Amino acid sequence: AIVLLASFITNSIIDFTNAPLAGFVFQIVIITFILLLFGEIMPKVLATNKPLSFARLVAFPIHTLIRLLKPLNSILISSTSRIGKRFAPRKNISMDELSDALDITTDGITEEKKILHGIVNFGNIMVSEIMKPRIDVVAVEDDTSFSDLKKIVVESGYSRIPVFQNSFDGVKGILYVKDLIPFIEKDNSFRWQNLIRSPYFVPESKKINDLLAEFQQKRIHMAIVVDEYGGKNGIITLEDILEEIVGEISDESDDDVQLYSKIDNLNYLFEGKVQLNDFCKVVSCDDDIFDDIxxxxxxxxxxxxxxTGQIPTKNExxxxKNFNFTIDAVDNKRIKRIKVQIIPTNDDGSKK
Structure with a gap:
């Protein structure tokens, strides 16, 4: 801006119409050199050699100019800011970009990073990935005697128990243990079935962030998971959802059941029922590593x-990819335990 202003003043004073080359040399080369010498180089040399004296010399003029030009400066800054906000394109950060940003952070915030990763991936997790399968659900049949029901409640330690008729596919409702407390001294003829509350059904494909909002709205803590044919696949609780953010939540009533044991850094022994989502967290691999299969x-x-397409045999x-799965325990119906060996890979993905 100063160069342009100096060129304008020079053209007003001196006419270079008949000597355009001389005008170019004078206006661009000579004026630029003078401005750099007296406006950039000389002040820096003086300020370096005599900093205190130079500061005292220029402090008052600079302070005066700042106060005089403050109104104009404020107008220019505010107008530029408004124009920038109005016309500048908004850049939306994708979840993948945010996840990559978390991966390159320092290792000093491991726990915080896990929570942030849980928040980032929260909207991509489906109910079927974290639900408790029906085979592991503690439920009671609607014709169970009151004495047997109390034993089941005490042994399980759960505060909510599904109630079904004939099979788990015939879930009729949820029994809240707190509703039983006023009637705990009743005899075996007590009709506890009258305390059953209506169940809340959710499809297995629902995202858990949507389900969390529904839990908050309806003020419930448990839902029955159904498939596309109406079959009951299991249950999901508020605790299951929150554990995806903060990690495993244990209380005094939880049994210390280990779904895996670590042999060394490359070998593990997993229960067959462990969720793939949890498996990936334990072995520190990407959540989508098995999406192709x-x-x-x-x-x-x-x-x-x-x-395999079939139930494998023991020791098969x-x-x-870079995993070796050895079947440790199996029966005719399901795989119970699996030994997992992780094969180290190079940076290009090839096995070492």
Whole structure:
């Protein structure tokens, strides 16, 4: 701006119409050199050699100019800011970009990073990935005697228990243990079935962030998970959802059931029913590493069945990518335990 202003003043004083080359040399080369010498180089040299004296010399003029030009400066800054907000394109950060940003942070905030990763991935997790499968659900049949019901409640330690008729596919409702407390001294003829509350059904494909909002709106803590044919696949609780953010939540009533044991850094022993989502967290691999083969599988045992197409035999070895799965325990119905060996890979993805 100063160069342009100096060129304008020079053209007003001196006419270079007949000597355009001389005008170019004078206006661009000579004026630029003078401005750099007296406006950039000389002040820096003086300020370096005599900083205190130079500061005293220029402090008052600079302070005066700042006060004089403050109104104009404020107008220019505010107008520029408004124009920038109005016309500047908004850049939306994708979840993948945010996840990558978390991966390159320092290792000093491991726990905080896990929580942030849980928040980032929260909207991508479906109910079927974290639900408790029906085979592991503690439920009671509607014709159970009151004495037997009390035993089940005490042994399970749960505060909410599904009630079904004939089979789990015939879920009739949820029994809240707190509703039983006023009638705990009743005899075996007590009709506890009158205390059953209506169940809340959710599809297995629902995202857990949407389900969390529904739990908050309806003020409930448990839902029955159904498939596309209406079959009951299991249950999901508010605790299951929150654990995806903050990690495992344990209380005094929880049994210390280990779904895996770590042999060393590259070898593990997993229960077949462990969720693939939890498996990936334990072995520190990407959540989508099995997307090309998992199909509808949500557990490690289900993944093995997808790979083999049949129930494997004991000690059978199944290889996939950089994992070696060895069947440790199996029966005619399901895979119970699996040994997992992780094969180290190079940066290009090839096995070492």
């Amino acid at each position: 998992r199909g509808d599988a949500e557990t490690l045992a289900g993944l093995i069945l997808e790979i 070895l199944v290889r996939h």
